[in-house]
Amino acid sequence: MAINFFAEEVSFSLKEKRKRKTWLKKIAEAENHKISELNYIFCSDEYLLSINIEYLDHDTYTDIITFDNSEEENILEGDIFISIERVKENSQALEVDEEKELSRVISHGLFHLLGYKDKSNEEANLMRNKEDFAINLFEEI
Template sequence: MLNFFSEDVDFDLPRPLKTKKWIKKTSESEGYEISDLNYIFCSDEYLLEINKQYLDHDYFTDIITFDNSEEDNILEGDIYISVDRVRENAETFHADFETEMRRVLIHGLLHLMGYEDSDESLKKAMRAKEDEYLIQF
């Protein structure tokens, strides 16, 4: 099951059905099956509180991914996305909002599949994967 929710923002994901198919196809192409995956769209302030409470970080971020998977190759989790931060990043990187949102959606999925971005080489590899899947949208 793949779900989209809005927490404290009035936000509707553009093209939700196409996006769900794209996310499922992406996971399958990496050898994963989605069991229970929730994308929760929220504000900067909402995600900041999650960042402080669960990760002990006191800064804004565009995404926080919680992996609840118990079996290999079965994806379960909650992915919180700050709509405010995605909008600001789109402006900063001269991208349109929908494209930047799709990048963040796939970024969280890649984290659940084991991709990391903790150093520059890993960030570069993850960005290449994001680009690969963005083209497939």
């Protein structure tokens, strides 16, 4: 199992990396999956925008883009890009702690790899419930 954290075009260092890895593994296990390799890339708005345009043909800012590289059922592999600027802005707009918002977005990417979507209201509500579960789990570890 490999969970890696990188920064591109931002000065950012994730706090509690070991705890985060344990947490992500527990989320996957709760969904009957195992992590083979996850790469979290924390980046700037502009970096993520360029990925959104190049790979998804979307000319919009976003907080997260997830690429699923999984080849085996129940074995997770993927690259998850997160805009640190967007996380900070969202935490202020939602009046939540920045670390809590970061946990929400980190888990959001993993839930996408686990097959959860968020396009419809029903899907978005289920995703939010999963994120809340993950945040509570992180606080328990």
